[in-house]
Amino acid sequence: MRLTAEGLAARRGEDLLFSNISFGLGRGQGLILTGRNGSGKSTLLRVVAGLLRAERGKVTWHSGEDAVRASEACHYLGHRNAMKAELSVHENLAFWKDFCGDLPGGEGVPVAQAAEQVGLGGIAHLPFGYLSAGQQRRMAFAKLLVSYRPVWILDEPTAALDTRAEATFADLIRQHLGRGGILLAATHQPLGIEGMQELRMTGFAGVAEEFAA
Numbered sequence: 748m749r750l751t752a753e754g755l756a757a758r759r760g761e762d763l764l765f766s767n768i769s770f771g772l773g774r775g776q777g778l779i780l781t782g783r784n785g786s787g788k789s790t791l792l793r794v795v796a797g798l799l800r801a802e803r804g805k806v807t808w809h810s811g812e813d814a815v816r817a818s819e820a821c822h823y824l825g826h827r828n829a830m831k832a833e834l835s836v837h838e839n840l841a842f843w844k845d846f847c848g849d850l851p852g853g854e855g856v857p858v859a860q861a862a863e864q865v866g867l868g869g870i871a872h873l874p875f876g877y878l879s880a881g882q883q884r885r886m887a888f889a890k891l892l893v894s895y896r897p898v899w900i901l902d903e904p905t906a907a908l909d910t911r912a913e914a915t916f917a918d919l920i921r922q923h924l925g926r927g928g929i930l931l932a933a934t935h936q937p938l939g940i941e942g943m944q945e946l947r948m949t950g951f952a953g954v955a956e957e958f959a960a
């Protein structure tokens with residue numbers, strides 16, 4: 748899998764948040780977005796994931812010579828966990844496993860195993876809404892494990908986590924990269940993963956477009 752971003756620019760409201768952002772990521776590579784609140788990290792992740800339209804530039808995904816759609820190539824974990832509060836953890840993960848399926852080249856793990864891997868195997872029968880904020884984040888991470896996608900796009904993945912869970916996430920990300928996966932993540936806290944590239948977002952928020960261009 749190869750992810751390429753060329754000359755990306757994005758606008759929120761009247762403001763051009765960033766322009767001319769280009770990068771390429773191949774097997775086993777990761778890029779960490781850093782920068783102050785409002786600098787455009789989440790916006791860039793959403794543009795790359797195909798959830799927001801770019802003002803300029805393009806994102807392409809290739810598996811070998813074949814072009815692949817973003818929805819087939821990546822998992823996107825945003826600030827929200829994308830789980831139904833009234834369904835059990837197991838039901839939520841089973842839904843995502845069924846809905847996403849696997850992209851050729853890999854296979855998701857069974858739901859029970861994913862719950863174990865994020866350290867919460869014993870409570871998968873509980874409604875998701877009963878879990879603490881950190882437990883909910885762990886379970887949202889398990890969604891990445893139940894279906895295979897070569898690219899993980901993660902927005903503040905370790906928010907609300909204790910240090911043990913941070914270490915668990917770092918291990919799972921390392922395993923993903925070790926299997927040839929790709930990581931694009933925004934974070935304020937270091938993820939503790941070696942060898943990542945960093946893109947520091949400066950952001951033009953609040954500056955009129957003519958000044959930003």
Ligand SMILES: Nc1ncnc2c1ncn2[C@@H]1O[C@H](COP(=O)(O)OP(=O)(O)OP(=O)(O)O)[C@@H](O)[C@H]1O
Pocket residue numbers: 759760761764782783784785786787788789790791933952953
């Ligand atoms: N729908 C919208 N309309 C107008 N402005 C928006 C909209 N959504 C976000 N913004 C603005 O875009 C800017 C960038 O937001 P974004 O969420 O990308 O920043 P961020 O770097 O991820 O911030 P944080 O570190 O706080 O998560 C902010 O100034 C925000 O107020």
